[in-house]
Amino acid sequence: MGVVTSGSLSKGVEVKLDGRVSTEEMAVGRFVSIEGKKKRFFGLVTDVSLGAIDARMATNPPDMSDPFIAEVVLGSAAYGVLKVLPKLVWDVGTGQMQPAKTVPQPFQVVLEATQQDIDLIFGQEDEKRLVIGNPLDMEVKLCLNLEEFVSLSSGVFGRTGTGKTFFTHHLLNGLIQKSKAVNLVFDMHSEYGWSWRGQHGRQEYKALRQLFPSRVAVFALDEENARRRGLTPDFIVRIGYDQVEAPDIEILRDTLNMNELQVDAVHRVSHRLGKRWLSSFFEVGDRGEIAERSKEWGENEQNLGALYRRLDTLRRLPFLTPEVSEDAVDRIMHYLKSGVSVVLEFGRYRDYTSYILVANLLTRRIYDQYREQTEQARDDAGRPQPLVITLEEAHKFLSPELARQTIFGTIAREMRKYNVTLLVVDQRPSGIDPEVLSQLGTRIAFRLDNAEDIDAVLSGAEDRSELRTVLSRLETRQQALVFGHSVRMPVVVEVEAYGATDYYRRFGFLEPAEAKRQVDKDIEDLFK
Amino acid sequence: MYVAGTVPSEPGRRPIARGRDEASEEDVYRQHPQLAQLLRTEFNSLVVGHSNGDVVYHYLPPMPPRIHAFVYLCDREQAQRFSQSLDFLNLLVKAPQSGDEVVAASLRFLASFNEDNRGFLVSAGRELSRLLAGEPQRLNAILRRMRP
Numbered sequence: 001m002g003v004v005t006s007g008s009l010s011k012g013v014e015v016k017l018d019g020r021v022s023t024e025e026m027a028v029g030r031f032v033s034i035e036g037k038k039k040r041f042f043g044l045v046t047d048v049s050l051g052a053i054d055a056r057m058a059t060n061p062p063d064m065s066d067p068f069i070a071e072v073v074l075g076s077a078a079y080g081v082l083k084v085l086p087k088l089v090w091d092v093g094t095g096q097m098q099p100a101k102t103v104p105q106p107f108q109v110v111l112e113a114t115q116q117d118i119d120l121i122f123g124q125e126d127e128k129r130l131v132i133g134n135p136l137d138m139e140v141k142l143c144l145n146l147e148e149f150v151s152l153s154s155g156v157f158g159r160t161g162t163g164k165t166f167f168t169h170h171l172l173n174g175l176i177q178k179s180k181a182v183n184l185v186f187d188m189h190s191e192y193g194w195s196w197r198g199q200h201g202r203q204e205y206k207a208l209r210q211l212f213p214s215r216v217a218v219f220a221l222d223e224e225n226a227r228r229r230g231l232t233p234d235f236i237v238r239i240g241y242d243q244v245e246a247p248d249i250e251i252l253r254d255t256l257n258m259n260e261l262q263v264d265a266v267h268r269v270s271h272r273l274g275k276r277w278l279s280s281f282f283e284v285g286d287r288g289e290i291a292e293r294s295k296e297w298g299e300n301e302q303n304l305g306a307l308y309r310r311l312d313t314l315r316r317l318p319f320l321t322p323e324v325s326e327d328a329v330d331r332i333m334h335y336l337k338s339g340v341s342v343v344l345e346f347g348r349y350r351d352y353t354s355y356i357l358v359a360n361l362l363t364r365r366i367y368d369q370y371r372e373q374t375e376q377a378r379d380d381a382g383r384p385q386p387l388v389i390t391l392e393e394a395h396k397f398l399s400p401e402l403a404r405q406t407i408f409g410t411i412a413r414e415m416r417k418y419n420v421t422l423l424v425v426d427q428r429p430s431g432i433d434p435e436v437l438s439q440l441g442t443r444i445a446f447r448l449d450n451a452e453d454i455d456a457v458l459s460g461a462e463d464r465s466e467l468r469t470v471l472s473r474l475e476t477r478q479q480a481l482v483f484g485h486s487v488r489m490p491v492v493v494e495v496e497a498y499g500a501t502d503y504y505r506r507f508g509f510l511e512p513a514e515a516k517r518q519v520d521k522d523i524e525d526l527f528k
Numbered sequence: 529m530y531v532a533g534t535v536p537s538e539p540g541r542r543p544i545a546r547g548r549d550e551a552s553e554e555d556v557y558r559q560h561p562q563l564a565q566l567l568r569t570e571f572n573s574l575v576v577g578h579s580n581g582d583v584v585y586h587y588l589p590p591m592p593p594r595i596h597a598f599v600y601l602c603d604r605e606q607a608q609r610f611s612q613s614l615d616f617l618n619l620l621v622k623a624p625q626s627g628d629e630v631v632a633a634s635l636r637f638l639a640s641f642n643e644d645n646r647g648f649l650v651s652a653g654r655e656l657s658r659l660l661a662g663e664p665q666r667l668n669a670i671l672r673r674m675r676p
Contacts, residue, residue: 019654072653
């Protein structure tokens with residue numbers, strides 16, 4: 001492609017393009033290798049510019065309409081310049097791959113990376129690596145190490161319609177197929193359980209339960225909605241009043257429109273009334289005894305009255321009931337322990353009150369159980385299987401105001417301590433607490449338009465300014481910049497196409513007729 | 529080869545127009561055989577390389593050619609061998625006596641011996657654009673004259 005002419009480790013090296021390679025064929029985010037004497041460098045193209053051998057060329061431009069003159073001038077007197085960020089060094093002698101601590105010598109040859117290079121860096125598909133797509137403008141497969149991916153929280157970001165839902169599905173398929181983690185998916189838009197429709201609703205895509213019938217359970221908050229779609233959920237989630245605690249109400253401050261005084265009152269009231277505080281408080285209010293009790297409890301009457309009216313709106317949520325026969329958390333834990341992932345569909349209850357309340361409440365208790373199990377485990381074998389909690393619209397839980405209060409903020413900050421990590425899916429990363437963002441191990445960023453969002457996604461990343469150029473030039477669909485813990489160097493991926501028959505087959509899905517043939521054959525083999 | 533011209537052997541003697549009734553140039557010389565003795569053709573030659581045995585060097589020899597040394601036109605094989613390197617271009621473009629026409633013409637001449645005529649001219653053009661980076665106008669003029 002060209003030769004290295006100048007540069008530095010921190011800012012990247014400049015590469016003068018060969019005359020045969022047009023800048024039109026180049027793109028930021030492309031993957032290149034630089035052949036050194038004993039080492040091979042791998043880097044990412046972060047900028048493309050034009051250069052001329054002499055500034056006077058610009059005032060006397062050659063006649064480029066003449067094909068001969070154009071051929072002569074391009075690459076010699078005027079040429080393309082690539083900015084390449086060297087990230088990794090492969091020692092040809094020892095076969096070791098290390099982060100780049102130096103730059104190649106001047107005038108070393110720059111080549112397009114090959115499948116071998118990609119395999120060397122990202123590994124080949126195996127029991128722990130999942131093919132996530134191909135590097136930009138390359139027809140080779142690129143893998144993600146799922147074991148490392150689940151060891152820290154991670155995030156998938158991108159504005160609507162960029163393909164982040166497809167990619168999240170793909171990741172979950174991989175995690176389940178390769179048994180690298182059990183998943184708990186808070187499925188706000190009911191997309192992860194059975195099927196979902198793409199942006200224009202034309203095609204229906206198969207989701208987790210269809211691909212892994214025995215390894216995914218679908219829980220529903222809205223039974224009617226599930227039935228209307230012809231589905232039978234494995235469990236209908238009901239939440240008892242006694243399961244709601246003061247912190248669960250506190251994070252609803254915005255959605256319930258509560259002020260500071262009311263939030264404080266919630267804590268005092270729940271402390272005073274004990275485990276069944278919510279039921280008791282409703283009873284007090286229903287009987288019109290707010291005035292009396294506020295004197296007795298030393299609370300402001302108006303404040304307590306307002307709190308009652310705010311909390312009363314929660315009673316309109318049909319899944320919130322005074323009593324529950326079976327605890328949803330126990331059922332979820334039962335499934336998770338046996339290695340079955342759980343998708344919780346919200347059905348019609350897509351309002352943020354329901355979503356935040358349920359997700360936070362369930363996760364807090366599941367997390368407690370996980371923590372207990374991890375702490376009791378004497379060795380690695382006793383530790384529970386890693387749990388990945390997929391959270392859509394994550395900025396609602398992880399905003400700077402709430403991240404300290406919700407369980408999700410805790411999980412993101414505590415990292416891998418208790419084998420529970422988050423897979424944050426969001427289109428407004430700037431709404432997420434920067435501290436939480438910087439703790440995300442692997443970040444997958446699809447196209448983002450807002451400059452604040454781009455900055456947020458890159459917060460705490462190395463080479464921010466270089467990656468910024470790459471990120472802001474991604475195509476609007478199915479291209480993502482992947483960087484962080486589980487990839488050795490940042491890479492732009494054209495993600496796997498979702499939904500073809502071959503795709504489903506990779507995850508073991510057989511069409512009914514085919515599945516029947518397989519069963520018949522298995523039976524025959526059994527009696528041979 | 530540069531600045532070639534035919535002049536009278538005796539300086540100061542202007543050639544007179546002849547051959548009013550002749551049909552061709554040859555007929556003029558047949559009618560006036562003395563003309564071949566009275567006119568002579570001179571040209572200058574810029575040395576751009578030399579050879580020692582089989583080895584070709586694209587820079588100046590240690591000594592100039594001797595007086596009365598015979599001059600031959602390069603044959604095809606010699607031209608091809610010489611044009612395998614473009615290092616002589618530096619001498620050619622920097623010599624004060626060789627103008628743009630000489631540079632372009634000599635490259636066209638060498639290209640005619642090359643199987644990949646266009647490829648040779650493109651490589652030569654690229655070398656020129658490095659050598660003449662500071663003189664874009666001259667570069668453009670030469671490139672226009674050496675188009676295949």
